[in-house]
Amino acid sequence: MKATGLTEWLAILLWAAAPFLTGVFAVLLFATPVQLFDMAVPMPLFPFMVVFYWAMLRPNLMPPLAIFLIGLFQDFLSGGPVGLWALSYLLAAALISTQRGIFAWRGRAALWAGFAIAAILVAAISWLAARLALGTAPSGGALFSETLATIVAFALVMPLLDAIRHVTRQARRLTVHSTMAGGQ
Amino acid sequence: MPMTRQTPIHTASGPDGIWRRNAYIVLVLVSIVFLVLDRARPERSPFLPGKHAVMTLMAPAMAALSAPLRTLNQASLVLASNWHAASRLRQLEADKRNLLYWRDLALALQEKMLRYEKLLHAPDAPRPVVVTARIVSDSGGPFVRTRLVNAGTADRVARGQAVLAYNGLIGRVMAAGQHSARVLLLTDYNSRVPVFVAQTGAHAILAGDNSPVPRLDYIARGARMKAGMRVMTSGEDGVLPRGIAVGQVVPAEPGRWRVRLYANPGNADFATILALPAVPPVQDGKVAADVPVAPASPDTGSPQSQHTGAAADSQNGRAE
Numbered sequence: 001m002k003a004t005g006l007t008e009w010l011a012i013l014l015w016a017a018a019p020f021l022t023g024v025f026a027v028l029l030f031a032t033p034v035q036l037f038d039m040a041v042p043m044p045l046f047p048f049m050v051v052f053y054w055a056m057l058r059p060n061l062m063p064p065l066a067i068f069l070i071g072l073f074q075d076f077l078s079g080g081p082v083g084l085w086a087l088s089y090l091l092a093a094a095l096i097s098t099q100r101g102i103f104a105w106r107g108r109a110a111l112w113a114g115f116a117i118a119a120i121l122v123a124a125i126s127w128l129a130a131r132l133a134l135g136t137a138p139s140g141g142a143l144f145s146e147t148l149a150t151i152v153a154f155a156l157v158m159p160l161l162d163a164i165r166h167v168t169r170q171a172r173r174l175t176v177h178s179t180m181a182g183g184q
Numbered sequence: 185m186p187m188t189r190q191t192p193i194h195t196a197s198g199p200d201g202i203w204r205r206n207a208y209i210v211l212v213l214v215s216i217v218f219l220v221l222d223r224a225r226p227e228r229s230p231f232l233p234g235k236h237a238v239m240t241l242m243a244p245a246m247a248a249l250s251a252p253l254r255t256l257n258q259a260s261l262v263l264a265s266n267w268h269a270a271s272r273l274r275q276l277e278a279d280k281r282n283l284l285y286w287r288d289l290a291l292a293l294q295e296k297m298l299r300y301e302k303l304l305h306a307p308d309a310p311r312p313v314v315v316t317a318r319i320v321s322d323s324g325g326p327f328v329r330t331r332l333v334n335a336g337t338a339d340r341v342a343r344g345q346a347v348l349a350y351n352g353l354i355g356r357v358m359a360a361g362q363h364s365a366r367v368l369l370l371t372d373y374n375s376r377v378p379v380f381v382a383q384t385g386a387h388a389i390l391a392g393d394n395s396p397v398p399r400l401d402y403i404a405r406g407a408r409m410k411a412g413m414r415v416m417t418s419g420e421d422g423v424l425p426r427g428i429a430v431g432q433v434v435p436a437e438p439g440r441w442r443v444r445l446y447a448n449p450g451n452a453d454f455a456t457i458l459a460l461p462a463v464p465p466v467q468d469g470k471v472a473a474d475v476p477v478a479p480a481s482p483d484t485g486s487p488q489s490q491h492t493g494a495a496a497d498s499q500n501g502r503a504e
Contacts, residue, residue: 031246032250032321033253033322034322035451036260043322064208065207068211071215077239080325082235083215083219084327093208129219133219136373138394146325146326
């Protein structure tokens with residue numbers, strides 16, 4: 001790989017940092033209060049969508065440290081138990097990434113199926129972690145509705161993430177003479 | 185943008201896979217350690233400064249991000265309001281007739297109370313300073329019930345102060361930065377608020393369990409409970425003032441009672457913070473009068489108001 005100008009470096013930086021920055025933005029979005037018809041709406045777990053998407057399709061751009069930091073940022077922003085979401089995301093991503101051969105690069109339906117399993121894993125892990133951290137069993141109702149919303153919303157978010165991946169890849173390709181032909 | 189590829193997919197094998205697997209293991213262990221450290225003594229968590237810093241740094245971003253979503257909510261409210269316009273109008277007219285009666289009664293009682301206080305040489309009750317703040321962030325997640333508001337120590341907000349929305353208590357300030365504060369809602373697992381039932385005087389603890397209707401624990405023995413009774417803060421914790429309306433008693437599991445909150449924190453855009461010392465200082469062995477007790481004069485719209493009118497009165501306050 002040869003990079004000679006500032007534009008090329010910026011393109012590489014954008015390409016490499018896009019997954020993590022998208023994750024950070026997803027945490028902020030997740031923490032935003034949303035109401036429809038004066039009722040609180042269960043918020044889909046956007047950060048995990050980002051984590052899962054990149055961990056499945058481009059794991060080199062979503063290393064465990066990035067997953068950990070996204071989870072930790074969510075923990076700090078929520079004011080809840082520190083480590084809860086970091087632990088949930090890491091465990092779920094580690095478990096589901098062993099099945100990349102089944103779910104990744106086999107079309108959106110396969111990715112969505114993988115995500116549904118991963119979202120249920122996150123819900124189960126976070127419930128257990130919350131159970132231990134809070135000392136009492138959290139109500140499953142809110143968790144169930146949130147998980148359902150997360151699985152459904154992933155179908156809508158997937159094209160957006162595809163677009164981000166496409167744009168950053170194109171920006172990098174246009175500016176950098178890469179030897180990784182057909183790398184994505 | 186094809187979602188398929190011809191090249192083989194690398195899973196957790198090879199040097200990169202081993203490195204990745206080890207990183208997962210190490211970071212999972214670090215997360216568990218963090219969780220233990222944070223929850224061992226939540227009030228002295230080593231992460232409190234970090235949470236504080238993130239809250240302060242992210243409050244402006246959250247305020248900007250929540251603005252378009254507020255518009256969405258307002259648009260949906262307009263739609264819903266128009267849908268039942270005729271019935272809502274009738275309801276509002278009936279409410280207005282009732283409220284005029286209650287206003288006259290309140291003014292008469294206030295006048296009577298002031299006369300009694302003068303006769304008894306009662307000390308003036310501390311006047312709460314009402315700070316209205318916009319709720320800019322949800323807690324994010326099913327396990328925590330907190331809100332971030334855009335008012336902080338610069339606006340005289342401090343830890344422990346009561347937070348109300350529209351017509352009742354929703355929680356208390358758990359941490360305050362310079363221009364932002366985190367509010368622990370009554371529905372959160374960690375929330376415990378001493379309350380009493382207005383009709384019987386029975387004391388209890390209002391305990392959050394992440395459900396929208398917190399439960400009443402440790403109800404005084406022999407207390408006669410009935411659905412619909414008013415629940416108010418008792419001020420026994422020395423944190424929240426006495427007499428703030430909380431909600432109504434509703435039956436729960438056999439032998440248990442819960443409280444339907446007057447104010448639903450889930451759909452509140454604004455929070456009203458009673459920025460005053462929660463418990464008046466002891467003077468000559470006597471505690472000063474309870475606060476807040478007296479409604480403000482509707483003519484003046486004074487911010488030193490009673491809880492039920494505070495939020496509405498102060499909507500034209502700081503946040504806008």
